[in-house]
Amino acid sequence: MALKAIIHRAHVSFSDLDQNVYRDHEVTLARHPSETEERMVVRLLAWVLNVPANNDEGTLEFGKDMWEPEDPSLVQNDLTGLRMHEIEIGQPEEKRLVRACGRSKKVTVYSFGSTAPAWWAALAGRFARVGNLTVWQLPAEPVKTLAALVDRAMDLQITVQDGILTVDGGGKSVEMTPVCLFGGE
Numbered sequence: 001m002a003l004k005a006i007i008h009r010a011h012v013s014f015s016d017l018d019q020n021v022y023r024d025h026e027v028t029l030a031r032h033p034s035e036t037e038e039r040m041v042v043r044l045l046a047w048v049l050n051v052p053a054n055n056d057e058g059t060l061e062f063g064k065d066m067w068e069p070e071d072p073s074l075v076q077n078d079l080t081g082l083r084m085h086e087i088e089i090g091q092p093e094e095k096r097l098v099r100a101c102g103r104s105k106k107v108t109v110y111s112f113g114s115t116a117p118a119w120w121a122a123l124a125g126r127f128a129r130v131g132n133l134t135v136w137q138l139p140a141e142p143v144k145t146l147a148a149l150v151d152r153a154m155d156l157q158i159t160v161q162d163g164i165l166t167v168d169g170g171g172k173s174v175e176m177t178p179v180c181l182f183g184g185e
Contacts, residue, residue, distance in 0.1 A: 003033035032066035134183030142176035
């Protein structure tokens with residue numbers, strides 16, 4: 001008997017004080033049995049940080065990358081089906097990134113392991129001329145602490161101020177500073 005996905009629901013209050021963006025979201029995530037809580041929480045953060053202000057250029061949706069290896073972690077297609085944005089979580093292979101950069105207007109990677117700088121150092125030279133790729137590293141320890149907040153029902157407050165990301169929930173607060181390894185916004 002195959003294991004089933006675990007459904008998580010999150011109410012997220014998001015405040016980006018750097019860009020004057022304030023939103024509330026009700027998010028439902030399916031966590032694959034082989035997905036870690038760290039990866040799932042990074043997927044949620046990536047969605048919150050990248051969800052478009054309106055649906056004029058399509059909606060940002062969770063991909064089926066854990067079930068379908070060719071799918072991205074998150075994807076945004078415009079209303080005509082044109083791929084606007086792909087988001088990958090972790091340390092994707094070079095071939096996967098090349099494909100993503102070729103089919104999407106914008107590609108973002110959120111890596112979160114302690115080996116992320118070494119992973120990117122091995123790939124960086126091959127992507128030096130790519131203009132639609134941004135690679136972020138989220139510090140490993142705060143991500144582990146965030147994973148402790150994961151529950152089937154979560155109420156989170158996420159704030160960005162001066163480039164510092166703060167997540168409050170479950171009576172705890174986690175602060176991290178994402179590091180841009182490549183590209184930038």
